[in-house]
Amino acid sequence: xxxTQTIMSSFPLHQAYWGKSSMDVSAxxxxxxxxxxxxxxxxxxxxxxxxxxxxxxxxxxxxxxxxGKYRADVxxxxxxxxxxxxxxxxxxxxxxxxxxxQEGYFTGILLRKDRxxxxxxxxxxxxxxxxxxxxxxxxxxxxxxxxxxxxxxxxSCKASSQERLNQLRRVWKWMKEAPQDHTVIFGGDTNLxxxxxxxxxxxxxxxxxxxxxxxxxxxxxxxxDTSINDNNEIPNSIRLxxxxxxxxxxxxxxxxxxxxxxxxxxxxxxxxxxxSDHWGILCTLLFGSA
Amino acid sequence: xxxTQTIMSSFPLHQAYWGKSSMDVSAxxxxxxxxxxxxxxxxxxxxxxxxxxxxxxxxxxxxxxxxGKYRADVxxxxxxxxxxxxxxxxxxxxxxxxxxxQEGYFTGILLRKDRxxxxxxxxxxxxxxxxxxxxxxxxxxxxxxxxxxxxxxxxSCKASSQERLNQLRRVWKWMKEAPQDHTVIFGGDTNLxxxxxxxxxxxxxxxxxxxxxxxxxxxxxxxxDTSINDNNEIPNSIRLxxxxxxxxxxxxxxxxxxxxxxxxxxxxxxxxxxxSDHWGILCTLLFGSA
DNA sequence: CCCGGGAGG
DNA sequence: CCCTCCCGG
Numbered sequence: 368x369x370x371t372q373t374i375m376s377s378f379p380l381h382q383a384y385w386g387k388s389s390m391d392v393s394a395x396x397x398x399x400x401x402x403x404x405x406x407x408x409x410x411x412x413x414x415x416x417x418x419x420x421x422x423x424x425x426x427x428x429x430x431x432x433x434x435g436k437y438r439a440d441v442x443x444x445x446x447x448x449x450x451x452x453x454x455x456x457x458x459x460x461x462x463x464x465x466x467x468x469q470e471g472y473f474t475g476i477l478l479r480k481d482r483x484x485x486x487x488x489x490x491x492x493x494x495x496x497x498x499x500x501x502x503x504x505x506x507x508x509x510x511x512x513x514x515x516x517x518x519x520x521x522x523s524c525k526a527s528s529q530e531r532l533n534q535l536r537r538v539w540k541w542m543k544e545a546p547q548d549h550t551v552i553f554g555g556d557t558n559l560x561x562x563x564x565x566x567x568x569x570x571x572x573x574x575x576x577x578x579x580x581x582x583x584x585x586x587x588x589x590x591x592d593t594s595i596n597d598n599n600e601i602p603n604s605i606r607l608x609x610x611x612x613x614x615x616x617x618x619x620x621x622x623x624x625x626x627x628x629x630x631x632x633x634x635x636x637x638x639x640x641x642x643s644d645h646w647g648i649l650c651t652l653l654f655g656s657a
Numbered sequence: 658x659x660x661t662q663t664i665m666s667s668f669p670l671h672q673a674y675w676g677k678s679s680m681d682v683s684a685x686x687x688x689x690x691x692x693x694x695x696x697x698x699x700x701x702x703x704x705x706x707x708x709x710x711x712x713x714x715x716x717x718x719x720x721x722x723x724x725g726k727y728r729a730d731v732x733x734x735x736x737x738x739x740x741x742x743x744x745x746x747x748x749x750x751x752x753x754x755x756x757x758x759q760e761g762y763f764t765g766i767l768l769r770k771d772r773x774x775x776x777x778x779x780x781x782x783x784x785x786x787x788x789x790x791x792x793x794x795x796x797x798x799x800x801x802x803x804x805x806x807x808x809x810x811x812x813s814c815k816a817s818s819q820e821r822l823n824q825l826r827r828v829w830k831w832m833k834e835a836p837q838d839h840t841v842i843f844g845g846d847t848n849l850x851x852x853x854x855x856x857x858x859x860x861x862x863x864x865x866x867x868x869x870x871x872x873x874x875x876x877x878x879x880x881x882d883t884s885i886n887d888n889n890e891i892p893n894s895i896r897l898x899x900x901x902x903x904x905x906x907x908x909x910x911x912x913x914x915x916x917x918x919x920x921x922x923x924x925x926x927x928x929x930x931x932x933s934d935h936w937g938i939l940c941t942l943l944f945g946s947a
Numbered sequence: 948c949c950c951g952g953g954a955g956g
Numbered sequence: 957c958c959c960t961c962c963c964g965g
Binding site for chain 3: 416523524525558591593598599601602603604605607609644645
């Protein structure tokens, strides 16, 4: 009875996520249970461009295929829209969903239930946004580690630089002021240009950019790249690192150490579109001894 | 036989400049000869918007009326076009004319013959202009004082800020590198926003903004003001100080001290247009003892 | 969601 | 020659 089900058949999406011929088994049986005391944390961060009406079904299927393949502990999505979200919720029964708004487009935090225990969530408004942007926060426990997870879609477009930097300062403030016993990880579509971060004097003490911590690997630098991605039909080749992860360590306890960062969603679908105009970030981190 | 004479009758313009019933006397008799050893210098600087085709005749007449009234020693004009220039040359027989180009729109320096002796002139190209802009320079002697006079119409529009600032730096360089025994005065349509000058670190040592030297009088701040001037039919009220005079003193000899700066062309013509979308600047300065 | 150019206010 | 919006590249 959901409107989206009138345009999307559920089965191919289910299959994309759970795998072929899996309609007959329950969710809990379909994938091996992860070790809930593993010290590894897997995060996906992706602006899925839910506002683009082109071939939504195929793109959603592609997205579910990736999410089902990696089964990340934490999935941070931007530009979710209600029909898109409904589909994910219908299929991804093994995740708990948080969303930053009920209407328009918004962000979401998806928590893998068997790995992450949600303790508290919070939505913080940006007071001067002109695009309805906000900061979504989840306090969770994973393998016994207290973790504060944040996502946001900062003000878009070059022209909104000032507002975007206001929002970035606010994000950093929330990261710094999170409980000191929590590790804090932010992932989102920051729409940042490198010169904007420089303009703020660089990252604040205690907050690091995960991509920089990994030695600035060239192959995962540009998350928005019109030299490859033609979803937006932009003839110019422009490459920007819009999507970023920031990390603040807990004052004590295990440090969270980035291990790998790769881009996903790089393959073109049969419909000749990419899943999104952004690549997704797949990041693994390890809780180690301090 | 000039094309402009087919659309403009010369007599009303002559009358506007020289005064009523003056067609029967020669130019040299029409106005009292200024004292050629006066220490006062009068400068008019005005973007006359020669590109605006509306009511050119009435606007040219209004311009000549002002130029005839003040009979400035130096008149710096921007957005001259050939027909407009021809009319001025036909009427203002008491001035020597320099122009920065022969075609399109360009700047001009008009020197009152009985007060100013032209020694040398120079046209400096801006290498990267996309609007054909340049710097027009005249070395002159006035009351025995060596003077370097410059005018320009810097790159227009907010979007061309970078090129405009390149040009401004070049102007300042030429002002600084003019012969040290010359006083240097630049007047022009700079299209500058205050934040652009700040961005360059403010005015260089040794170069001053005449309006600032006069204590930043509010009534002569905005030379382009759509809250009053509707020549361009811009519904928003926007006021900018586009037109500026810069001064560099000679290393020795009399210092040139600004005395007054007023805006002219503030009255609406019968045709319901202003003379230009810019106000003119009328400035008096005095050579004093150092 | 890049950039630039053109129209309308 | 302001600004914003829209469109095409």
